[in-house]
Amino acid sequence: MQVLDDIDHGAKQGRRLFEGEMGLVLTGLLGFMLAALCGIWTLINGGEVAPGGDISKAFSFNAALGIFLLSTAAIMPLSALGERSRLWFRRGYIGLALYAYGAETIQNFCGVNPRFVENGSAFDQAVGNIFGFVAMLLIVFYLYVGVQFFRARAYRLRPEMAIGIRYAMIAVTVSFAAGIWISVSQSRFTGADGNIIWLHGLGFHALQAVPLVAWLVERTTANGRARRAIVHIAGISYLLGLAAIGWQTIDGSALLAWSPLPVAAGACFLVSLAAGASALRRVLREARTIGSKKRAVGV
Incomplete structure (x- = not known):
């Protein structure tokens, strides 16, 4: 974990990212390994496996879950949860994730879509039903952790990070809702051209x-109010972009259509990106200034 500690220079302000979460990190990396396996198989043999499996779907699922787990491992130390609560969450989430990896990968290799089982055996139906239950537990567990970031204890640890994670948790809740929508409708498509997966993924x-x-803003010398303002701009604009995508999806319209809502969503995401670019530019500028001063002293 020392490398991760070194990367997280803001640790002096509170708990370090990834601290104590090696189990979640390794489980996330397992997702990338499984995704690589599925990706190589798809390139060589194609994705479809009769009668209803698709290895390319296992590839995207494993990669997405891996990224999600790594992101969760990064922020968990900032949740202000006690060690016992973190332990129970960690063990539970790792177990649920391992089942999800196994069901998605093995069943697709066996020619079965574990999330939408059609004409499968009793075993396939059981795996699919358990998969649905596991997905709901993943949501419930995560919502419990998400609430912790809205408490004052989490804010005191690292204020800017707490604010950023709060916006992220609201967006994740929207993703969970979109995932439930897909499960209930048994399809990622809605209306004439709507695709729920965009809302779910973004x-x-x-x-x-x-x-x-x-x-990034933690690493600047700007005052606290200015740093928090940048985080608010990034978070609010991201949520507004997500809301525009959700509205377009509910209307059953294509996201890539040249219409007001997709354009508004793109503009909002660009504002969020610009806030991040502004923070990065300031970090780099201050780093160059410090480097110049050190060289001048050395001379």
Whole structure:
């Protein structure tokens, strides 16, 4: 964990990222390994496995869950949960994730879509039903952790990070809702051209995007109010972009259509990106200034 500690220079302000979460880190990396296996198989043999499996879907699922777990491992030390609560969450989430990895990968290799089982055996139906139950537990566990970041204890640890994670948790909740929508409708498509998967995926990516902006502003010498303002801009604009995508999806319209809502969503995400770019530019500028001063002293 020393490398991760070194990366997280803001640790002096509170708990370090990834601290004590090696189990979640390794489980996340397992997702990338399984995704690589599925990706190689798909490139060589194609994705479809009769009668209903698709290895390319296992590839995207494993990669997405891996990223999600790594992001969760990064922020868990900042949740202000007690060690016992973190232990129970960690063990439970690792167990649930391992089942999800196994069901998604093995069943697709066996020609069965574990999430939408059609004409499968009793065993396949049981795996699919348990998979649905596991997915709901993953949501419930995560919502419990998400609430912790809205408590004053989490804010006191590292204020900017807490604010960024709060916005991310709201977006993740939207993603969970979209996932339930997909499960209930038994399809990612809605209306004439709507695709729920965009809303589902982009909501989860807030877990990397907005806390990263907060992590950057922690490294600037700006006053606290200015740092928090940048995080608020990044978070609010990201949520507004997500809301525009959700509205477009509910209307059953294609996300890539040239219409007001997709354009508004793109503009909002660009504002969020610009907030992050501004924070990064300031970090780099201050680093160059410090480096110049050190060289001048050395001369």
